[in-house]
Amino acid sequence: MTLGHNGPQVSKLGFGAMRMSPVWGGPAREEKESIATIQAALDNGINFINTGDFYGAGHNEMLVGKAIKGRRNDAFISVKFGAIFHGGQMLGLDLRPIAIKNFINYSLMRLGVDTIDLYQPCRLDNSVPVEDVIGTVADLIKEGKVRYLGVSEITAAQLRQANAVYPVSALEIGYSLADRQIESELLPTAKELGIGVVAFANTAEGLLTGNMTAPLPANGYHHHFSRFQGDNLVKNLEKVEVLKDMAADKGFTPSQLAIAWVNAQGEHIMPLVSINQRSRLQENMAAMDITFTADELNTLNTTFAPGAILGSTYLQR
Numbered sequence: 001m002t003l004g005h006n007g008p009q010v011s012k013l014g015f016g017a018m019r020m021s022p023v024w025g026g027p028a029r030e031e032k033e034s035i036a037t038i039q040a041a042l043d044n045g046i047n048f049i050n051t052g053d054f055y056g057a058g059h060n061e062m063l064v065g066k067a068i069k070g071r072r073n074d075a076f077i078s079v080k081f082g083a084i085f086h087g088g089q090m091l092g093l094d095l096r097p098i099a100i101k102n103f104i105n106y107s108l109m110r111l112g113v114d115t116i117d118l119y120q121p122c123r124l125d126n127s128v129p130v131e132d133v134i135g136t137v138a139d140l141i142k143e144g145k146v147r148y149l150g151v152s153e154i155t156a157a158q159l160r161q162a163n164a165v166y167p168v169s170a171l172e173i174g175y176s177l178a179d180r181q182i183e184s185e186l187l188p189t190a191k192e193l194g195i196g197v198v199a200f201a202n203t204a205e206g207l208l209t210g211n212m213t214a215p216l217p218a219n220g221y222h223h224h225f226s227r228f229q230g231d232n233l234v235k236n237l238e239k240v241e242v243l244k245d246m247a248a249d250k251g252f253t254p255s256q257l258a259i260a261w262v263n264a265q266g267e268h269i270m271p272l273v274s275i276n277q278r279s280r281l282q283e284n285m286a287a288m289d290i291t292f293t294a295d296e297l298n299t300l301n302t303t304f305a306p307g308a309i310l311g312s313t314y315l316q317r
């Protein structure tokens with residue numbers, strides 16, 4: 001697909017590397033398998049590799065760097081910056097121009113590259129004017145350290161503001177059957193402005209995998225969010241049964257259908273999927289070939305109408 005107006009050619013399936021590293025604490029995944037998985041994705045023509053400088057305090061970028069060593073041109077590297085972590089907690093954002101100019105040098109070093117293909121603030125807040133954040137990335141593009149500008153998790157108004165400062169090639173945003181609130185304003189704005197959409201959390205943090213059962217352990221990560229608690233979770237999983245039945249009828253997994261639904265939303269929309277081990281690669285690639293009949297789409301769109309999934313997660317904005 002083309003990423004944005006006259007943008008670069010990238011694979012329609014994006015590779016999310018985040019979960020290979022300890023973002024929220026805990027151990028990293030086995031390094032050999034992680035590197036082999038990234039390389040297998042590249043071998044299969046998946047060139048869009050998504051990372052962030054705060055994914056495991058640089059661990060994720062170093063992994064990607066090792067995986068692309070000697071084959072830089074096979075990969076299109078997307079890096080997020082700006083999140084400040086301490087002890088497995090996100091403390092806030094640092095989007096000051098002076099900080100961004102510092103961050104990029106560390107990212108280039110960890111990745112072992114001269115240029116980052118897509119560079120993006122992970123969020124925006126009111127601490128630094130949008131013009132200054134975007135203007136700094138535009139300066140890095142002029143310097144040759146960055147090729148394209150991206151943004152992540154922002155509002156339609158911020159997207160217009162950013163795009164007015166410098167053309168935005170890609171918007172990274174959570175999107176799935178369970179999280180459709182961006183359809184009312186943000187998606188149409190991205191389309192109008194010719195901005196590619198890199199859609200993550202297609203499985204809605206595991207809800208749509210069909211593997212979740214209620215109740216979830218009270219000490220787990222999911223339990224922080226009302227979507228995964230009590231009656232909400234019970235009712236939400238009833239809806240997932242519809243996806244499970246359709247998946248069984250079509251001979252696929254619910255996760256594959258969840259990815260395929262995102263893929264079906266438009267030529268300019270890329271499903272960005274965490275592919276943590278080689279055994280998941282073929283399954284997620286096969287999801288890109290799934291098509292739906294009008295009846296099937298209608299069933300999914302009705303069952304998972306915007307607002308149908310109860311309770312919130314960090315993806316509600």
Ligand SMILES: NC(=O)c1ccc[n+]([C@@H]2O[C@H](COP(=O)([O-])OP(=O)(O)OC[C@H]3O[C@@H](n4cnc5c(N)ncnc54)[C@H](OP(=O)(O)O)[C@@H]3O)[C@@H](O)[C@H]2O)c1
Binds near residue numbers: 015017051204
């Ligand atoms: N901009 C942002 O704010 C932001 C936020 C979050 C993520 N991201 C990016 O987007 C990428 C994807 O996001 P995500 O990890 O939240 O969502 P996701 O792709 O839906 O993955 C969530 C989990 O689903 C499981 N999974 C993936 N494919 C599967 C399959 N075919 N069958 C069953 N389970 C499957 C994986 O778990 P297991 O393999 O462990 O079973 C994975 O860890 C990340 O890697 C990251 O690069 C960006």
